[in-house]
Amino acid sequence: MTDDMTEIEAESAQGPSYSVPPVHRAFRLLRHIAAGGRCRNAAATARELGINRTTLIRLLHTLEEEGIIESDDDGASWQLGVGMISLAADALKSRDVTRVAQPVMARLASELHLSIHLGVLDGRDVVYMLRETPNSHLISNIREGSRLPAHATTIGRILLAYMPEKQLLDLYRDADLEAHTAKTSTTLTQLIMQIGEDRKHGIAWSKGNFEPGIGSCAAAIFDHRARPIAGINVTGPEEQFSAYSNNAQHIEGAIKAAAAEISRGLGYQG
Structure with missing residues (x-):
């Protein structure tokens, strides 16, 4: 929770008053996956995207639940899912x-x-x-x-x-x-x-x-x-x-x- 709040506070200070930092992070992650990033190394991906590792893992599993991304190897790597294509x-x-x-x-x-x-x-x-x-x-x-x-x-x-x-x-x-x-x-x-x-x-x-x-x-x-x-x-x-x-x-x-x-x-x- 502390890590998430720190990210929210940091992004809120920099962005427009009506922006939602978690949404920004989710789209940052989606663009990364769409460009071919498979997120096999969570720590490296988190550093590259400027997202806390725990937050990254939560985003991945939330997006999977919504059908926006999917894994073909039990969560080791990710790709865009049918939900996103639809x-x-x-x-x-x-x-x-x-x-x-x-x-x-x-x-x-x-x-x-x-x-x-x-x-x-x-x-x-x-x-x-x-x-x-x-x-x-x-x-x-x-x-x-x-x-x-x-x-x-x-x-x-x-x-x-x-x-x-x-x-x-x-x-x-x-x-x-x-x-x-x-x-x-x-x-x-x-x-x-x-x-x-x-x-x-x-x-x-x-x-x-x-x-x-x-x-x-x-x-x-x-x-x-x-x-x-x-x-x-x-x-x-x-x-x-x-x-x-x-x-x-x-x-x-x-x-x-x-x-x-x-x-x-x-x-x-x-």
């Missing part, structure tokens, strides 16, 4: 783009009999915000809140395609581009060439670039300031995405039309 997904769903996009995506899934996703760029990842699936066995296993590498996915590529060159170079400087299949771009030079073609055609195509046997194509969604804020894609069996086939041309027209409709709903006048 909260993040709910927060993302509250954005205007998801409200505008949902009915358009539902209609598109029904028309194409394929899975439809909407995602946003977060660093070098794409966070999936919405998913609409057809009433068939062709259902995507990508859920709301999923996080996938931008360089290997169609939504990620089409959003990177509209990123200013300097920002793109800074984002991927010294980055390790993992090869998910033999078709994935694994160097920055390859990625720049690929997204250059994506921007030229206004659509990103994939035939097994991220997952063998899975095809996809994506178009960007723009807001009222003409900023690319999200991407929408169609995903299904690779054979349905064969280049220049009538089916692929139909998919391309449908996904571009859907992205344009959502963009107009957000005030885009381009």
Whole structure:
């Protein structure tokens, strides 16, 4: 109790009068875990975060009880839990783009009999915000809140395609581009060439670039300031995405039309 009171008094003296020091410490710990810190050494983690060791242990077990973090080795290390992912997904769903996009995506899934996703760029990842699936066995296993590498996915590529060159170079400087299949771009030079073609055609195509046997194509969604804020894609069996086939041309027209409709709903006048 004394250690906790000392921390509260110290932080209260430094922070705004309405801040709650224990909440600050909890979020400091969550950011640490989200960045890959597994908290295997409680004493070292406590020193790094400026948190009392006893307080750290209490926070870990409280967050675990709430489902915000979870341990896969009986409390020896920690990672973000399903509760945190659900909260993040709910927060993302509250954005205007998801409200505008949902009915358009539902209609598109029904028309194409394929899975439809909407995602946003977060660093070098794409966070999936919405998913609409057809009433068939062709259902995507990508859920709301999923996080996938931008360089290997169609939504990620089409959003990177509209990123200013300097920002793109800074984002991927010294980055390790993992090869998910033999078709994935694994160097920055390859990625720049690929997204250059994506921007030229206004659509990103994939035939097994991220997952063998899975095809996809994506178009960007723009807001009222003409900023690319999200991407929408169609995903299904690779054979349905064969280049220049009538089916692929139909998919391309449908996904571009859907992205344009959502963009107009957000005030885009381009």
